[in-house]
Amino acid sequence: MADKKTLILGATPDPSRYAYLAANRLVRTGHSIVNVGIKKGDVAGAPIEKPETIHTDIDTITLYVGPQNQPSLYDYIIKTRPKRIIFNPGTENYELQQLANAQGIETLYACTLVMLSTGQY
Structure with a gap:
């Protein structure tokens, strides 16, 4: 399985x-991660960063931030230029989906954990 570097937004x-x-x-299945969130600490061997540094080598952003808290992250997400964004349950946001699709970013309303467990990631 190829490494799909994943930015976890809401880590x-x-x-x-x-x-x-x-x-x-993700780490156990061979994917490298970048943790981004407002909390401090480390998760799965990677520190949690603030949404400031733009990572340009991201395959997937998996969202764990509710839609009410996403607008301030739109620029960060779009500038990251991931190949895809996974809207996990409870993060669905049509406005962000449209912004991402307009930039050629694939969007999925799915569950990262289910995708990993079924080999669909």
């Missing part, structure tokens, strides 16, 4: 959160 050191579980599962 958290809280082991009860799906973003935490996804980070660990």
Whole structure:
């Protein structure tokens, strides 16, 4: 399986959160990760960064930020230029989907954990 470098937007050191579980599962399945969020700490061996540094080598952004908190991240997401954005359950946002699609970024309403467990990632 090819490494699909994944930016986890909404990363958290809280082991009860799906973003935490996804980070660990991504690493276990051979994908490199970048954790981005507002919390401090490390997840799956990678520090949590603030959404400031633009990473230009990202295959996938997997969203764990609710739509009400996404508008301030639109520029960051678009400038990152991922190949795709996965809107995990509860993060669905038609406005961001349209912005991304206009830039040629694929968007999926899916669950990263399910995609990984079924080999669809």
